[in-house]
Amino acid sequence: MADAAEVLLRLDGVAVTDPLDGVELVHPISFTVRRGAVLGIVGESGSGKTLTCRAVLGILPDRLQVSAGTIELFGRDTATLSAKEWTAWRGTRIGAVFQDPGSYLNPSIRVGPQVAEVLRVKAGLGRRDARRRAVELLGAVRLPDPDFVYQQYPHELSGGMLQRVLIASAIALEPEVLIADEATTALDVTVQAEILDLLIELKERIGLALIVVAHDLAVVAQLCDEVLVMRDGEVVEHGTCDQVLGAPQHPYTRLLISEHHQYGLDRFRSGVAPRTEVLDRV
């Protein structure tokens, strides 16, 4: 590719280890994410998807460590970033939405002001502009009656609504890289499709690069350029979406596809003839 887009994120042989027992939870993993690209990560629960995302964000839990390899973000080795540099980047250049929305919002503050605060602190907007923009963002993630939702406390909203508030907050500053770790899993199918459309629109408008961790292969098929399939902390398959979903090489990928086939995976795969012969072999 002569005019390949700029590399925003590069993992080279990154492993995550629990130093207490020396267990390697994520085995050396390498991938690249370019501006405007969408990478999907799929795999069963416990396969290392979230730890990989957290390693990228520099927020591994407790004692876990990146024990091998390098993570390069915006051309910088993240191991050399100071806490101050991380704070400046998180939320502005790189954002994330995880699957448990409740734990990321302050229960005693109304949700709208929490989004507005991000705009005030990190984008320097005045109080009134921050409020207006926050309401716009709540509307953009398809929350009904955003003015009303703005005034509600987290406990007054459903899980799906909270998840949308977090997505609004994560995209507020139009980051260059957004990690969505099962971010839409809890939402119903229609809302999920709307949020994914919104992310695609952002990708096209601001060149957002996305890492989408999903249980649902249909989401990946709809959205991603490239797919990583993980199992037991290891990448078992990595290729373009069409390669991985259309002509899976690894038995585990075929198993995942066959599990999803009954839900109508093929209707999400535009421009690719259904490869039923592959699925039939599983």
Ligand SMILES: Nc1ncnc2c1ncn2[C@@H]1O[C@H](COP(=O)(O)OP(=O)(O)O)[C@@H](O)[C@H]1O
């Ligand atoms: N804080 C932690 N301490 C020790 N082990 C952990 C911790 N978090 C996750 N793990 C283990 O690491 C593995 C990968 O977890 P995770 O990345 O959360 O999987 P996934 O997101 O694919 O479901 C699992 O075996 C999990 O039990």
Ligand SMILES: [Mg+2]
């Ligand atoms: Mg996870």
